Amino acid sequence: MELVPGIKLAVQAVLAEKYNHRIDSQDVLVNETKPEFKGDYTVVLFSYSKILKISPDALGQGIGEFLLNSNPDWFSEFNVIKGFLNLVMADNILIDFLHTQYNNASYGSQSVNGKRVMVEYSSPNTNKPLHLGHLRNNFLGWSVAAIYKTLGYDMIKTCIANDRGIHICKSMVAWKLFANGATPESTGLKGDHFVGDYYVLFGIELKKQVETLMTSGLAREKAEKEAPLMIAAQKMLVDWEAGVPEVIELWKKMNDWVYAGFDITYKRIGSDFDKIYYESQTYLLGKDLVEIGLAKKVFFKKEDGSVWIDLKPDGLDEKIVQRSDGTAVYMTQDIGLAERKYEEYHTDLSLYVVADEQNYHFKVLKLICQKLQLPSAAGLYHLSYGLVELPSGRMKTREGTVVDADDIIDEMTSIAAKHTEELGKVDDFTEKERKELYDTIGLGALKFFLLRVDPKKRMVFNPDESIDFHGFTGPFVQYAHARIKSILRKESMGEYSGSEITSLLPLEKELLISLEKYSSLLQQACTEMNPSLVANYVFSIAKIFNSFYSEHSIGRAESEYKKQLRLRICVMTARVIQSAMSLLGIKVPERM
């Protein structure tokens, strides 16, 4: 039995038995006791005091005495201050907890529950390289999937490659006109960067053409439409849809370059997918649903032949689902893809990790699926996250302020290398071991930085200040782990049955109380789809451990049994750190 639920049940029982007051144990308010008061957990009594018409003080005394008498193995003391009942947990229950769980490799995880969840994340455009925003998306999606998986869900990680459309044609046109047959191989560039350069070039050249046209008297809007480059891109899109062989061939060639580049980055950051959907293969999905929607009178047709849904009764506007020329729009594709996913995987839940700019889109998507009574509707959930911004605001391709993913990863690993070399603690490492360690630390810092913030909130990244390696960071947590491993290499586990030690020092107890919370913390992180809770938790574990470590000697503990107890605390702390960090996609080193 976990501590907090146990306390809630105990309080529920007291209220029923002693005060004849029945409540749901879930409603008992149990907090961690503030450091300035004596105790571990605090029950807030104001609401019961009011209902039962007993003063908070008397009620606290009554409940406290009852709890101590009925659960002497759980509670050792209590005190009441105003309406707060502070409970001191018995050292023995924590010592027992340690003894039974310290070596449990699956501590915190749950057995398979038969539910299936799909999470779509990353979903890049195949015309430019990944940037910092994509990294937040990738880390988030991957981590949420890992958290679900450890709690027993069958996870399917997926990604939709936005591999077609006008934006793709732009880089194709630019390459055709300006590249003179250059390739990633001939230039030595990574494929996604190579193609991205042509996408940027298209923008530059287009701007020139537009300006020329405007000096000859055209309005900007018209000039943008009539610039030869734009006309060429539009034509290429039409040719692509018509399947013109040379266009298809070029499209395939350039996309393959991009995928080769993405593969390198994905491999480096540890992103992986069980299934990849390609927009080029799914963009026509949903067209048949337009007919079904019309038949069900969920959609209606306007005079020009365009098809719409009226969402005004739901507080929204009318939304188009098919153009007057009969072509599909983004929304319709997404409805089709939602159905396709459901047919293929029969998911209980289908998550979309997509930036909060698209909140409205997903609200509408879910509504339409519901109105069409599609089976995919119920589990459809938009896991919305905030953009990564610069101190000056959004990153803009045009202003060259986009923080490139490969660049930032390189920067992080080289800072890790510099720090490590300065400290000189791993001078005996081989070249390969060092490189691995720099990756572990650099990526650890980057992932932790992006995951420690509540996903729903936008966050600021300042390129002028490199991401920290001290304090509330990945390397801080990794360091605590490396320290523990260092101890465990030097000291050996010995005789200890779990009953030789009967009392704990404050830091030992604090650490055990925190370790005990891991399971419920994971449940919460899963329910809220929020890896930042895991990041905050594992940081606090590392912090308490570091205090414990500097306050108490483990190898030279006061007694052999105390040493054995502390070694077990070390083992368990290392396990929890390793486990929690792995859910964030972060490795922990044996030495650093």
Next chain:
RNA sequence: GGACCGGUAGCUCAGUUGGAUAGAGCAGCUGCCUUCUAAGCAGCAGGUCAUUGGUUCGAAUCCAAUCCGGUUCACCA
């Protein structure tokens, strides 16, 4: 203009089903490496929780209004 999101220390963020004197990290300042890794520990300093009013035993948290910032409302994706 409508809808939605946000405003907490110099900076980056926790804390918001209402609970005790609002917490971390960074930056700044003091101490601590002849004993298990100082990427660390201990401490100091730093706040009108955007503003105003309301609800109540109690409000950063709930309600209303206002100010500021962002996103969105395309026959774009």
